[in-house]
Amino acid sequence: MAEFDCQETKRHVHEFLHQELSEAEMTEITAHLAHCDSCELDYDLEASLNDLILRSCTEVPPQELADSILERIRDIQQAHKGHQG
Numbered sequence: 001m002a003e004f005d006c007q008e009t010k011r012h013v014h015e016f017l018h019q020e021l022s023e024a025e026m027t028e029i030t031a032h033l034a035h036c037d038s039c040e041l042d043y044d045l046e047a048s049l050n051d052l053i054l055r056s057c058t059e060v061p062p063q064e065l066a067d068s069i070l071e072r073i074r075d076i077q078q079a080h081k082g083h084q085g
Contacts (some may be wrong), residue, residue: 004025006038013042013043017046
C-alpha cells in the first residue's frame with residue numbers, strides 16, 4: 001500500500017475517526033498525522049466537530065417542539081394528499 005499523502009489523509013479522516021478503515025490504513029494515517037501539522041489540524045477540527053455533534057444529538061428536544069414538528073409533518077402530508085386526488 002502506498003503511503004497516505006495529505007490529500008488521501010484528509011479524504012479519509014472521517015472514516016479514520018470512526019475506525020471504518022482497515023488496520024493497515026489506520027496505521028498509515030496515524031503515521032501521516034504524527035508528521036504533518038496541516039493534516040493534524042484538520043483531524044483535530046473534524047474530531048471536535050464530531051464530539052459536538054455527538055453531544056448535541058444526545059439532548060432530548062422539548063415535547064412541545066416534537067409535537068409541533070409532528071403536526072407540521074401531518075399538515076404537509078394532508079396537503080400532499082389533497083394535491084394527488
